[in-house]
């Protein structure tokens with residue numbers, strides 16, 4: 001058995017500290033060790049994006065990262081994006097525009113979309129489609145996901161303008 | 165509880181959020197916040213993890229299995245093999261198709277990825293390590309992956325069936341043959357063909373693919389030895405059937421088994437079957453006395469649990485010179501893999517393939533299907549369709565195109581002159597179905613007009629001219645498809661699964677304060693039942709949908725039902741919901757009459773209340789009636805307000821639709837670009853237009869995948885070549901177009917609310933539409949047919965074969 005690593009993480013604003021085998025995958029750390037079950041496993045080969053989290057400001061597929069590589073990281077999952085009383089605009093928007101069906105891809109989709117809109121607050125439809133191409137949905141055919149993201153972008157921009 | 169402000173009738177209807185309303189989904193709150201509860205989220209105290217040792221060979225003898233090293237690993241609790249299951253008679257299990265399947269390899273393996281041993285350990289990493297430590301000695305055998313070769317070969321794939329000349333569906337012609345299924349009149353059909361003015365023939369291969377929902381299959385079994393109760397959580401599209409099967413197999417009485425389908429991350433047919441993983445997690449929990457989880461990974465999913473299609477279809481269609489179809493002959497060689505694990509109603513070994521006369525008035529027809537064993541994964545399931553309807557519709561929509569080529573006729577016109585007329589419904593098809601309702605001409609005309617069909621054809625021929633003159637390297641394809649589905653299985657007299665009649669159910673309880681809970685025998689996998697069934701009920705009983713909880717998937721609380729697949733939820737359970745609602749209304753009416761001090765017949769239901777006829781100011785709302793049902797003694801009426809309905813549909817429903825796809829194809833790279841996709845669907849009465857549209861988008865995207873690249877491919881050694889999402893095509897947002905949706909409404913005459921079901925239509929109609937578009941682009945250059953999937957390489961190859969490359 002390889003030596004265990006001393007890991008420190010910040011997940012959704014909460015500090016976590018534990019010993020783990022270096023081979024532990026970040027998705028399992030989140031889901032099994034920390035019981036943060038929003039991110040899902042759809043493929044374990046980096047293709048589907050169901051496991052997407054934000055790690056140190058970047059969208060990362062947590063199924064393909066060893067916990068050793070994530071040491072010291074700041075991680076946000078779907079659970080850290082909004083609260084039941086204060087949802088993220090995207091969480092509202094996906095519901096409003098029917099951007100989900102079975103919901104299995106949704107946490108990864110919304111987490112990725114939130115990052116995308118940070119990187120590019122006013123994307124074109126084409127930019128949304130390209131920027132979301134790492135996340136697979138088997139149910140919706142994407143049309144309403146794209147719609148949800150574009151609607152959220154305008155809403156967020158309008159709110160920003162109003163605040164300025 | 166009279167309304168404070170007098171609401172208009174319109175307001176009262178709107179408040180209900182009933183049928184026809186684009187109600188937002190109640191499921192979404194938990195899914196958008198990461199609070200779904202899927203199988204892998206279930207974590208019981210002390211739970212162990214199971215993992216499979218799988219066969220690397222497609223066909224081999226298993227000489228020995230040595231589990232010593234694995235057992236010696238710290239954290240490994242058990243390693244099960246067929247020997248351990250044999251005393252319980254669980255080393256084999258029955259399939260839904262009347263065959264049997266090895267749970268764990270019993271002396272040999274028959275497909276790559278087959279389950280050989282089941283390791284149980286304290287965590288999933290240790291289980292995976294232990295899988296590597298199990299030593300299995302194989303002696304490889306010759307592999308057969310081609311069904312035609314299988315039927316000629318001396319090699320016996322299923323030695324367990326040696327000498328059995330008859331199977332679940334009649335005589336077997338060869339040791340690798342499963343069944344022959346015939347419908348229609350072959351002699352009469354052949355005679356029509358012999359005498360016909362025109363006969364078109366074609367052979368097509370509908371390739372093997374996989375439903376591949378984003379969540380894979382899994383289960384968590386928990387045997388409580390103190391109380392003798394077994395609880396099984398799992399990705400089950402039919403939880404009650406699983407309970408009955410689990411009881412029959414394990415000998416545990418059915419009342420001691422509770423099956424729960426939690427949130428399901430998509431099904432599309434993948435989660436109908438019963439898989440060795442489910443059985444092994446149950447046995448392991450019984451053996452160890454603690455909960456055991458099994459969740460397959462994506463590669464296991466693509467290699468072992470379910471596949472779809474794999475039909476070799478040979479057709480002949482005859483017509484008069486001016487295009488009137490006179491007969492249809494179809495023969496299918498069906499590759500079922502190593503075990504016949506088809507998920508079809510018992511009497512239909514090729515599902516509803518016999519709906520292959522499609523939307524056309526064809527007087528004589530014949531269908532013959534031969535099922536065959538090969539060294540491939542067992543199945544097959546219906547991937548987003550009602551039991552082989554996708555195959556049937558693909559077949560007829562290709563035969564129509566081929567006939568159009570033969571006749572040198574426009575394919576849209578050929579369809580039009582052969583449609584079943586509106587006044588011919590209910591229509592008796594040559595292969596024995598009674599189509600309930602339809603208006604095909606109206607739908608077709610609307611679709612062709614919407615896309616300016618004639619304009620498209622003009623543009624296409626200009627493009628061909630330009631191509632020939634060297635001005636462009638791009639061709640244009642116009643894909644047409646008109647489909648009729650057959651869904652909502654089904655009348656109990658015709659349809660059963662493992663002997664269980666395919667009815668469905670709904671139980672409603674109205675609470676004293678006027679809200680309600682309804683439980684159904686179905687289970688949503690993303691279709692939004694909690695939203696839409698509440699809408700049906702709201703319209704039936706006058707309680708707002710927002711005040712109705714819909715619950716499914718727990719066999720301890722839900723009434724017995726046959727589950728969700730084959731678009732049967734709305735046609736069957738939706739009908740049960742309406743019928744149970746009507747029972748509630750009937751009792752409520754008596755209570756209201758008592759409260760209003762009039763005769764039962766003198767009150768009538770109006771939106772959300774019972775009104776005294778001719779005196780609209782005198783009424784009791786449903787909420788007031790509910791309260792009275794619980795707090796007042798009413799002579800001759802039992803307290804409470806509950807109802808249950810088990811609905812056995814008199815017939816299936818026949819949704820239909822007209823699709824058009826416009827595609828540009830780069831001849832030199834083989835890349836198709838979808839310029840436009842128009843989908844007109846008629847699913848009868850529409851419950852929630854938002855949900856319907858979402859279903860159409862999703863089904864079309866799965867159709868795009870199947871037509872343009874998605875495939876489970878094998879090499880000659882029986883190795884799966886497409887076992888990860890690297891090779892198995894799932895389209896992303898980047899490859900998928902925006903779809904235009906449209907509709908007509910032709911209610912089902914026999915369904916209580918006229919609804920027909922919609923979830924699978926876009927897949928059924930979409931596949932031939934995309935595929936026809938590709939082939940239509942090359943029609944001017946002499947292409948008759950090329951097999952799917954039309955990936956870039958195959959399209960390029962088609963262009964190459966036609967001599968279109970410089």
Ligand code: FES
Nearest residue numbers: 042043048049063
């Ligand atoms: S599970 Fe990580 S990309 Fe699919």
Ligand code: FES
Nearest residue numbers: 101105137138139
């Ligand atoms: S909603 Fe089911 S996979 Fe996206």
